[in-house]
Amino acid sequence: MTRADHRDEPHFLRADDGTPLTLIRVRGGREPTRGPVILIHGVGMRAESFRPPGIRSLVDVLLDEGWDVWLFNWRGSIDLDPVPWTLDDVALNDHPAAVRHVLGITGASAVKVVAHCQGSTTMSMSAVAGLVPGVATIVSNGVSLHPHMPVVSRVKLHVLRQLVRAGEPYLDVAWRDGPETARHALTRMAIRTWHVECGNPTCNMASFALGAGHPALWLHSNLARVTHDWLRYEFGKIPLSFYAQLAASDRAGQIVAIRARGPLPGRYAEAPPKSTARFALFTGAQNRSFLPSSQKETFAFLRRHQPGRHSLHVLAGYGHTDVFLGRRAHHEVFPKMLTELRR
Ligand SMILES: [Zn+2]
Structure with missing residues (x-):
């Protein structure tokens, strides 16, 4: 299976507060023999x-194993119109709607998910x-309920x-390109002066x-040249409303709600999880976006409440996003994730 074999089936849906979202169901050469994975x-x-x-x-790798693969653009996706969002908005409105949509279309009794960074947190x-009783397994990368960041961050x-x-309203990785205000140009110049490790402005x-x-999200040695070049046009707007919640959560030592709302707890890692997932x-042992202690503390929290149920993998030689983008990830990372999905 390669990218050329994928057939995409786009699905348009709305979050529970009406925000437009998309799911892309990816078909391979044959009908899936396993359940849905988002x-x-x-x-x-x-x-x-x-x-x-x-x-x-x-x-x-998932298609080759017979999984029914769904790629989810939640409201923070750079393929959707930018909206200011908080982690609470996504947790409350986006994931429950996506899970219901996939269960409704497939008729499956449960879905499994693989989630990265703030997709995982939310x-x-x-x-x-x-809020997502239909989720059986969560393969989470980088950070989940305890964001521990390097001092510089x-x-x-x-x-x-x-x-x-x-x-x-936004910090925009695309300030690399302009058009721009003086503030954007100054931000970019300062960043490029600081980051001399490569000539890729998006990196x-x-x-x-x-x-x-230098760089923060991956080890350069883990990326194929073509992947590093492709990154040039990836990454986009990040709303400062997200950073505000991250800063509050950093001070609290765990994810906290930005304001109390409906079923959302004020502090997410306080009470026992209302979940059987x-x-x-x-996480990568060299993660410089969220330190490995982030996932270790969440694992300790989950194990305290549900002993023997959950697992933790600290990957030697990996950072944050190279867990998915690395040129050897299909040998060194994905088999471990597949084992977890099959359990
Ligand atoms: Zn680079």
């Missing part, structure tokens, strides 16, 4: 992020709040507040926006 992208990314060129992607929030959260004061901007390190938590 892939949930990270912040500033999109459903397509799971199909980079130059590698055997997770989508290829799905984990939906699960522990009891925490300092940057304060810098970003200056953008909020200046009235910017530099993403390092600034989403982590601490099994979590398989993954």
Whole structure:
């Protein structure tokens, strides 16, 4: 299976607050023999992020194993019109709607998910709040209920507040290109001066926006050249409303609601999870976006309440997003995820 064999079936749906979303059902050469899996992208990314060129992607591997693959563009996707969002908005409105849609179309009794970064955080929030009872397994990468960031990232959260004061609704990785205001140009120049590790402006901007390190989101040695070039046109707007919730959660030591609403708890890792979903938590040992202690603490929380149910994988030689984009991920990472999905 390669990208050329995929046949895409787009589905248009609305979140529970009316926000437009899309799902892409990906068909391979034969009918699926296993149940539905929803892939949930990270912040500033999109459903397509799971199909980079130059590698055997997770989508290829899942289709070859007979899974029914659904790529989800939640409201933070750069393929949708930008809206300011919080993690609460996504947990409350997007994931429950997507899970219901897939269950309704397929007739399956449960779905499994593979979720990255803030796709994982928000799905984990939906699960522990009891909003997605149809999810049986959550393969989570990078971070879920406890965002632990490098000190430099925490300092940057304060810098970003200056953008909020200046009235910017978004930090845009595409400021690499312009057209732009003087503020955008200055931001870009400062970032490119700081990030001399490669000449890819998106790689530099993403390092600034989403982590601490040179680069922050992957080890260059893990990426095929064609994948690194492709990144040039990936990543987009990240709303400062998200950073505000991340900063509040950082101070609290766990994800906290930005304001109390309906079934959402004030603190997400306080009460026992209202979920029977099994979590398989993954992170790279060299993750410089969210430190590996993020997933370790969530694993400890889950194990305390539901002993023997969940698992934790710390991947040597990996960072944050190279877990999905790495040129050896189909050997070193995806088999572990498939084992978790089959359990
Ligand atoms: Zn780079």
